[in-house]
Amino acid sequence: MPNEAPTAATADVDFAALLHAEQAGLQAQLTELGFADQGSGLNYDSNFADSSQVTAERGEAERLATELQEALDEVEAALERLEAGTYGRCEGCGMPIGSPRLEAMPAARFCIADAVKH
Numbered sequence: 001m002p003n004e005a006p007t008a009a010t011a012d013v014d015f016a017a018l019l020h021a022e023q024a025g026l027q028a029q030l031t032e033l034g035f036a037d038q039g040s041g042l043n044y045d046s047n048f049a050d051s052s053q054v055t056a057e058r059g060e061a062e063r064l065a066t067e068l069q070e071a072l073d074e075v076e077a078a079l080e081r082l083e084a085g086t087y088g089r090c091e092g093c094g095m096p097i098g099s100p101r102l103e104a105m106p107a108a109r110f111c112i113a114d115a116v117k118h
């Protein structure tokens with residue numbers, strides 16, 4: 001066998017564990033912000049007081065929470081691909097994504113070459 005780049009299939013890494021850890025971390029951050037992951041969209045704590053000061057802070061928190069939620073969606077989509085057996089394959093060119101990239105970004109959908117196009 002020639003020197004093939006390691007992929008999700010050949011790497012000695014538990015990507016499911018990496019993804020679950022990332023998922024737990026993101027959920028904890030959302031909870032800390034006062035948002036809970038409901039599976040779809042954000043659910044803000046309605047106890048939040050309503051003043052302009054709070055509204056500004058809330059806007060900031062909502063922006064951050066939206067980013068966290070998007071990252072969480074990516075992680076959950078990656079877990080689904082893991083179950084479907086398509087994890088670690090670039091959605092652009094269909095080639096396996098190198099495991100060093102997946103270790104750094106377990107939810108990556110694209111290889112490095114395709115990532116710059118999306």
Ligand SMILES: [Zn+2]
Binds near residue numbers: 090093
């Ligand atoms: Zn690609």
